[in-house]
Amino acid sequence: MSASPEGANVFFVLLGAILVFAMHGGFAFLEVGSVRHKNQVNALVKILVDFALSTLAYFVIGYTIAYGATFFQSAATLSGDGGTFLPQGLTLVKFFFLTTFAAAIPAIISGGIAERMKFLPQCIATLVLVGLAYPIFEGIAWNGNYGFQSFIESTFGAPFHDFAGSVVVHAVGGWIALGAVLHLGPRLGRYTKEGKAIGIPPSSLPWLALGSWLLCVGWFGFNVMTAGSLDAVSGLVALNSLMAMVGGILVALVVGRNDPGFVHNGALAGLVAVCAGSDVMHPLGSLVVGGVAGAIFVKGFEYCQLKLKIDDVLGVWPLHGICGAWGGIAAGIFGLEALGGIGGISFGAQFFGTLAGVVYAFAIGYLVYGVLKKTQGIRLTADEERRGADLSIHKISASPEHDIGR
Template sequence: MEAFQTASDVFFVLMGAIMVLAMHAGFAFLEVGTVRKKNQVNALVKIIVDFAVSTIAYFFVGYSIAYGVDFLTSASVLSGHTASDGVPAFASSGYDLVKFFFLLTFAAAIPAIISGGIAERARFYPQLFATAILVGLCYPLFEGMVWNNNFGFQDMIETAFGAPFHDFAGSIVVHAVGGWIALGAVISLGVRRGRYTKSGGLIGIPPSNIPFLALGSWVLCVGWFGFNVMSAQSVSGITGLVAVNSLMAMVGGILTALIAGRNDPGFVHNGALAGLVAVCAGSDVMHPIGALVTGGLAGVLFVWGFNQCQAKWKIDDVLGVWPLHGMCGLMGGIACGIFGLEALGGMGGVSFAAQLAGSLSGVVFATIAGFVVYGVIKKTIGIRLSEEDEFDGADISIHKIGAYPEDDLRAS
């Protein structure tokens, strides 16, 4: 029975890793559908190569920083067999390996989030360099603080506020960190050429493909149930509460974004994601009605934040990743300390003050990391495409082929 339980956990976490891996296709198609046709190939290539670089950085450096575990030993030991000193260093059946795979897919979401914000004007290889730094060094520092109590972070939060910081599936650790790093990246790059008039007026750049945008959202929504439910990381930890809360937050985000966004399909499909981002932290402790409210608030927040960024603050965040992941992630981390309380039908064990402190810690950490990493790259090797390359599009200037090669041949 013990062997069966271990094998079940391995399979469970592996399926979660595969579902979250599939979410990266969602990131890709969400970006493909939003950017102009001349940048669609670049969006696809960026996401898959960023994942490859993230894997290397996290395997050799990042995972060790976060959890104090490295894989520089024999395959036999990694699979759970007894080490030379007679003590098994890893769980049997390779559980620790699939756990790494699962957590890697979370880490790789950081550059995937950033990619949507800096689309259409970022150089390719400097962005891969940023990915290696962020996934290998920056993200694991905060991940380890929250999910492994590194530096006694959770002990300090619990001592000060009566409860540890609760972030079950990463509203703060993944989404807010990714979104606030993206803010530094977007501001460091500056706006796309032709985005604003000389007087500061907004020039509309419509999405290139609404069906691709919708497909990206749907793939992300489906994969998100692996992201949230399988954050339990064991069969015995599964709870249907997480699944239903994720569902309720998703539909709440859809409906409020539909109304606030005045039927705009981009807002509707991103509203689903806003709700899911916000519920990650408290999906295991909220009542479903609390999750519905959280998702609904996130849908409105995303629409407001996106419009403010583009029209008022002149922050050219192409996919709205700062409002979607940064703002909604922050709101979700704080909302866990409200709707997770027993007084509001939640499971309890959370504190509003602890959630506020932990959430703001993530925002401060990520904002500093974003401006430092992208600021240094900008000052040294450069991060922005030339004016000519940006005009031609990243597809031709970087990859030497467009998304529709036959059309290019006919045009020539």
């Protein structure tokens, strides 16, 4: 007996969705380890609630904006009508898979706004960003909406290529986060009146490391299973992801002077950067792309925090925003046949598409959080911030039994 191709593809995409869903646990624990103990519960709750809100927003409107299909139909139709909805619910597991990508937007933002953001305004932002803002650019890049890809192809000879979301997911999330962080301002005590940075150490390097490991493992579902079917899957994507991760780790180790936070985030920087061109680059090209991303993260984090005085707690702007943009552009360099790539890409298309994503995301982030700041207020009061988001918002700490002395 042989399984149907549709059934095999359903299982394949479902496994990818599960792996990327697990990455949200990685986002949570990366933040838990990076923030102070008094904000750990808030980090865990934010990521989980944001995922739930993202799923609802994407189900009701986001997926329809990006791909033109609505789920307000009978279960029989959704399971596979041979038209819009593929047999055996393949479209439904693809929705699950794409939902995990969409929910990465607020998960990325969460790391930048940590320790001083109000809870309700962030929930509202999640609904707007995942329901409206993200799907517009997703549809442009991955579904050819609004003629953008046709314009790029006619102008540069190839469409904008972003296989697994260096720009669509990571750069967009990172540049939206920058807008949010600029509106929030730095945490209390982060800088002196003279502008000197005061170090705020992470609460737990083991939790931080666990978050990085979970993200790294799940990333192979993020990249490889973007293929969407067994017929289209490529081992090249897996090897390129591995080599970029390794490059990010080793360069961050050297440039970051053995700092464990830089090392574990260096792995993520490499994986962020390789997403766009993981299906067209040579493994050695991916190693270089990941290595450059590792250096970009370390230097970008230091410049952001020490020179620009932007208190991006987990460094999500340099990690996702800048490294994601680098990945989009790098696909147009290392994907070229002259550098061992498969070809079919254009540097001009990659540069223009990446720039469009960056400008769009920053404008959206600055607008959404600016409106929320004016209408709702987005920052905890000084007393609430000193007490910590755990007690101020959730009325419980990460160690309640310890707090009552039992």
